[in-house]
Structure formats: C-alpha cells, structure tokens
Amino acid sequence: MPVYCADALVLRTFRYGEADRIVVFLTADRGKKRGVAKHASRSRRRFGAALEPLTRGRATYMEREGRELVRLDRIEPVGTPLEAAAGRSPDDGARLLGYAAYFAELLDEWAPNDAPNERLYRLGAAVGSALDGAAGVEILARYFELWLLRLEGVYPAIDRCARCDGPLGGSARLSRIDRGYVCRACPSDGPVVSGAALELLRLLRRTTPRQAAGAGAPREALRELERAHHALIGMHLEKPLRSMRVIKELGSLS
Numbered sequence: 001m002p003v004y005c006a007d008a009l010v011l012r013t014f015r016y017g018e019a020d021r022i023v024v025f026l027t028a029d030r031g032k033k034r035g036v037a038k039h040a041s042r043s044r045r046r047f048g049a050a051l052e053p054l055t056r057g058r059a060t061y062m063e064r065e066g067r068e069l070v071r072l073d074r075i076e077p078v079g080t081p082l083e084a085a086a087g088r089s090p091d092d093g094a095r096l097l098g099y100a101a102y103f104a105e106l107l108d109e110w111a112p113n114d115a116p117n118e119r120l121y122r123l124g125a126a127v128g129s130a131l132d133g134a135a136g137v138e139i140l141a142r143y144f145e146l147w148l149l150r151l152e153g154v155y156p157a158i159d160r161c162a163r164c165d166g167p168l169g170g171s172a173r174l175s176r177i178d179r180g181y182v183c184r185a186c187p188s189d190g191p192v193v194s195g196a197a198l199e200l201l202r203l204l205r206r207t208t209p210r211q212a213a214g215a216g217a218p219r220e221a222l223r224e225l226e227r228a229h230h231a232l233i234g235m236h237l238e239k240p241l242r243s244m245r246v247i248k249e250l251g252s253l254s
C-alpha cells in the first residue's frame with residue numbers, strides 16, 4: 001500500500017461505525033480525499049483537535065487499490081481554528097468556528113475528488129491561518145467567497161455591466177438572469193451593490209487574507225456583499241449550505 005504524507009486541510013468528519021470516523025480532507029498535491037480514521041472517536045493521541053473543520057496539518061495516509069476510501073493514519077495539526085477561538089468570548093469563539101466550518105464546506109463543495117487544485121488549497125490554508133488575527137471575520141468571509149469564485153472562474157466582472165457591457169458606474173445590482181452585476185440603467189430586482197461595496201471588492205482583489213482580516217469596512221457594504229455572494233453561490237451550487245444557516249443563527253461578531 002503506497003503511503004503518502006501531505007499538507008492538508010480538514011474539511012469535515014462524520015462517524016463511521018462504533019469508534020471510527022470518515023475524514024474528508026483536501027491535500028495540497030493530490031486533491032480531496034476521504035479517509036477512514038480508525039478509532040478517531042477515541043484516539044486523542046493521533047487526532048486530538050486535528051479534526052476540527054479547517055484545521056491545517058500534515059496528513060499521513062495509505063491508498064488501497066480499487067478503494068475510494070484511503071486509510072488515514074494521522075494528522076499532525078499545524079494550526080486549528082480552535083486556537084483562534086480560544087482567546088475570545090464564548091459567543092465570538094462559536095461564531096469563528098461557524099465561519100471556519102462554512103469555509104471548509106465551500107471548499108468541500110468545490111474541490112473535485114482526487115484532482116489536484118493547489119490554488120484552492122492555498123486559499124483555504126491562508127484564510128485558515130488569518131483567522132487568528134481576524135478582527136473582522138465577516139470581511140474574511142467576503143474575501144474567501146470572492147477568491148473561491150474567482151479561482152473557479154465564475155466571479156462576475158465588477159467594472160462592466162453583464163448585460164449592456166457599459167461601465168457599472170457608482171453602483172450595481174446582482175442579476176440572477178445575467179449571472180453578473182448589471183448597471184442601474186439595466187432593469188433588475190437583484191440585490192443592490194453600492195459604490196462602497198464595489199470599492200471593497202476592488203480592495204479585496206489586491207490584498208492577502210491577513211490584510212483583509214485586519215482591514216475595516218463599512219458594515220452596510222459587508223451586508224450587501226454577503227447578500228450578493230450568497231446569491232452567486234446559490235446560482236452555482238443550487239443547494240443550500242448547512243453552515244450558512246448556522247452562521248445566520250449565530251448572528252454577527254460583536
């Protein structure tokens with residue numbers, strides 16, 4: 001059985017039998033894998049806190065011929081969202097973990113099985129590592145959504161109207177029919193994206209996750225981008241995300 005050792009991100013886990021867990025993880029070099037972690041529900045030594053969604057670590061796993069499931073021997077965590085949540089109030093910590101699970105779920109939805117996508121891995125790892133310095137986890141979420149959709153080639157233009165190709169100007173709407181931003185002269189009842197929100201998008205396009213996490217942004221612009229991005233994600237995934245509901249229930253960070 002070939003043994004692999006790779007930088008990886010934990011995306012999600014679920015129980016498998018009495019004591020085992022299935023771990024879905026994204027490797028930097030060989031794409032998304034599903035592995036059986038033997039006795040993971042009991043073995044703190046080998047897995048400990050490493051199974052929290054969006055944990056970064058070194059994964060050691062074995063592939064078995066003709067089997068989709070690999071055998072996950074261990075994950076040595078390099079960084080986990082639990083550390084980022086530790087220094088916060090219980091409510092803020094819970095929200096931060098909610099966002100980490102949201103990022104992990106989006107990666108899980110978009111990452112193909114067994115096909116390497118190093119840029120997707122790097123985005124997830126960089127956003128995961130920016131969580132601990134995140135004054136504003138919401139701006140980090142908008143950053144993550146923007147870049148995920150850009151890497152997948154589906155983020156719409158933010159300078160030209162998707163319908164008439166004229167300049168977007170001071171504000172726009174997200175049009176479901178056009179799957180893009182349209183100017184105010186083109187009729188649409190989609191969510192409004194103000195000039196401040198478009199300006200924020202331009203900023204997020206040229207910053208690192210850590211810079212984005214530390215940057216301030218008008219609350220209303222963040223709200224507008226949240227609505228627009230969730231609509232875009234909905235258009236492309238065509239299914240609701242579990243973690244998106246959890247985040248709504250947890251409310252915004254204080």
Ligand SMILES: [Zn+2]
Nearest residue numbers: 161164183186
């Ligand atoms: Zn137009």
